[in-house]
Amino acid sequence: MSIDDLPQFEPLPLREPKSEEEEQLFYPEWHCFCCGDSGIVQAHLVRLVMPNYDSDHDKWVACQNWDCTKFSDRWGAVDLSNFDTRFKPDICAKLDKISRQDWRTTISIQVELRKLASSKKMSGAKDRTINDDREVWQRKEEIENLSPQQWAGMRKAYLGGNDG
Incomplete structure (x- = not known):
């Protein structure tokens, strides 16, 4: 068998390529969007499961997303009884997915706002350098x-x- 007999494939991108407008906007580089790589589930996501949650008075919720190790990395030396550990990996994975979609929506809104602002700009006006x-x-x-x-x-x- 020679090299000529092998099929040729195009690489499959891991992520969708970002447009030029998206490249100029902030998008977090977190591994886990459930906790923002802090190990603690973000309060606005906790409230999707516990509507009356108050992070100033209630136990912080430990992130147990499937491949997130930030909780054990940062908080592993603290007694688990200080945290709410009821959010199992499947809940954290769903919250991660929701947060990622929220960020995608935010970016698309920002791109549309920039387009709208650009179309409403006075003729002859330019962006400052x-x-x-x-x-x-x-x-x-x-x-x-x-x-x-x-x-x-x-x-x-x-x-x-x-x-x-």
Whole structure:
């Protein structure tokens, strides 16, 4: 058998490629979206299962997502009785999936908002560059550092004549 006899495949991407707009937006790099890699299930996700949950008064919920080790990595030395461990791996996996979908929705909304803002932008307007921002901040600092006497002189030069 020679190499020529082998079939040729295209690689299968692990993730969908991001559009240019999506690349410019924040998207968390967490491994586990249930706990945000903290080991503790995010409070807004806990409330999907326990509507009356209050993270200031109730035990924190341990993340037990199937392949998440952050709880044991960060909190392994703390007695388990200090945590709510009722969220089994299947619940955490569902919460992880919900959170990932929420982030995808957030990104798509942000992309649409940028498109809308761009379409509503005044003609001739452009996005500021880093140098434009630096110049604005420099001018702002210069203005803020003017003395009252300098302000009075500028006022007189601009408006002309006396103050009164």
